Amino acid sequence: MEGKNKTEYLSELRKNVIPPGYKSGTTVYVESAKGAVIRDREGKEYIDFAGGLGVMTVGHSHPKVVAAIKDQAEKFTHTCFMVVPYESAIRLAEKLCQIAPGTTPKSTFFVNSGAEAVENAVKIARYYTKRQAIIALEHGYHGRTQLAMTLTSKVNPFKLGFGPFAPEVYHIPAPYCYRCSFGLQYPQCSIHCADYLSDFLKSRVGAECTAAVIAEPLLGEGGFITPPPEYFTKLTGICRANGIVFIADEIQSGTGRTGRMFAIEHSGIEPDIITLAKGFAAGMPLSAVIGKREIMNSVHPGGLGGTYGGNPVACRAALAVMDIFNEENLLQKAEILGKKIRERLTLWHSRFEAIGEVRGLGPMLAIELVKDRETKEPAAEEASALVKYCIDHGVVILVCGTFNNVVRFLPPLVITDQELSKGLLVVEEGLASLRNK
Secondary structure, three states, X not given: OOOOOHHHHXXXXXXXXXXXXXXXXXXXXXXXXXXOEXXXXXXXXXXXXXXXXXXXXXXEOOHHHHHHHHHHHHHOOOOOOOOOOOHHHHHHHHHHHHHOXXXXXXXXXXXXXXXXXXXXXXXXXXXXXXXXXEEEEOOOOOOOOHHHHHHOOOOOOOOOOOOOOOOOEEEEOOOOHHHOOOOOOOOOOOOHHHHHHHHHHHHHHOHHHEEEEEEOOOEOOOOOEOOOOOHHHHHHHHHHHOOOEEEEEOOOOOOOOOOOOXXXXXXOOOOOEEEEOHHXXXXXXXXXXXXXXXXXXXXXXXXXXXXXXXXXXXXXXXXXXXXXXXXXXXXXXXXXXXXXXXXXXXXXXXXXXXXXXXXXXXXXXXXXXXXXXXXXXXXXXXXXXXXXXXXXXXXXXXXXXXXXXXXXXXXXXXXXXXXXXXXXXXXXXXXXXXXOO
């Protein structure tokens, strides 16, 4: 390490021990983090607009989460719920069944990651319906395991070279109004992209062969694509008319990220199954599959499980998150935060021609950058340059979207007004620097 700072040393060591495929979005090496601020190994501070890919909803190292983790770790860290069960997993399942949208009785079980939750949701839907086909949305993202990767739309980097893919998975156009696959305009389109599912079931798959339709209520990695309010009413109506299970993938959009506990609540829909992860357990590896009891309980005993699913330390962290939402009025704070960010992004849209569209729900917002507003040519290089500018000036922010031209905002809901203003000013200065290049 002689002659090198800590970051240089770690970067060099990393090249020798970690494959390049396991890429990071920054060269920042974190030493500590609190709330919405990350501190690197050189002592520099960064305002976190990425939130660990939407995970740090209640902020980094929230004292109530830390206390819950410490308390549980001192008691026991693992027994395997399927061998010797424990109260925390049952209490957490009870809470999720209570807060899940709709009045239909629910059941819940736990696994380790978003992708694993998706795989299990599909498995349950197939078991319940005795059908095989799964329909997902273009631009959707559902994980990196084989089935989840197949459901995911974007090829590079998620699917490139990793085939063959899982069978009986199909994709239909997403409700991407800014780049409508049918060349239509909302609302004159009458939500044709939802009605298209009916034609697709007749011409491509067959309703009697289709187990489930899976969709993110707000498409995350695909570019924060925000469906029209009526979209899911139409889509789920078609599903129910044909005995098809509707799976809402709330892994990124859930746990208050859009100002509601579940983003699907904006549509007034009760999904058949919900997948939940990320912000749900404040960074601990935990995910949940929540579903209508009739569907969830259809699987034979022993058909669901996993060694680490519902880890007691992770469950205690998630219970602490639920308490924090109640005690600190985080949903109300999220709504206020979303209005503040949207107001600023809307102002930028009027100032900077590079911003083609502002979209999202609550504080889960994004700007799509384009080279020309008329042609809507994606501005991937500009988005990358903006992210670099922000990181260089103390703000961690991320690009997403099928065309790598969408800059997304996922700050912890506990971010202070001062931190928010400081971070947004850096992004604004970064947008101005693009115009001057």
